[in-house]
Amino acid sequence: MGATVTAFNAVTGRDLAEAEGWLLMQLLKDVRLFQRPGYHADSAEDAIAYTALMGEAKAREAEAAEGQNV
Numbered sequence: 001m002g003a004t005v006t007a008f009n010a011v012t013g014r015d016l017a018e019a020e021g022w023l024l025m026q027l028l029k030d031v032r033l034f035q036r037p038g039y040h041a042d043s044a045e046d047a048i049a050y051t052a053l054m055g056e057a058k059a060r061e062a063e064a065a066e067g068q069n070v
Contacts, residue, residue, distance in 0.1 A: 001025075001053065019061060022054035 005021040008014065026047050033043040 001057070017057070017061060019054050019057035022050050022057055026050040026054060 001021045002018045005016050005018050008021070009016055029043040029047040029050060033040055033047065036043075
């Protein structure tokens with residue numbers, strides 16, 4: 001995701017963080033889950049994984065910020 005966000009930022013001039021990339025993917029899966037009738041297992045399962053990856057990215061951001069404040 002880090003490389004994807006870097007490429008997105010280069011193309012769009014934005015400044016998304018890696019965690020925001022995972023949030024975007026989670027939202028995509030949530031929308032798919034609720035716009036389709038019935039149950040879409042792939043969307044539900046991927047949303048869980050993306051939430052975990054987003055949490056890991058946020059933890060790395062916090063660690064990096066703490067390192068800068070030392």
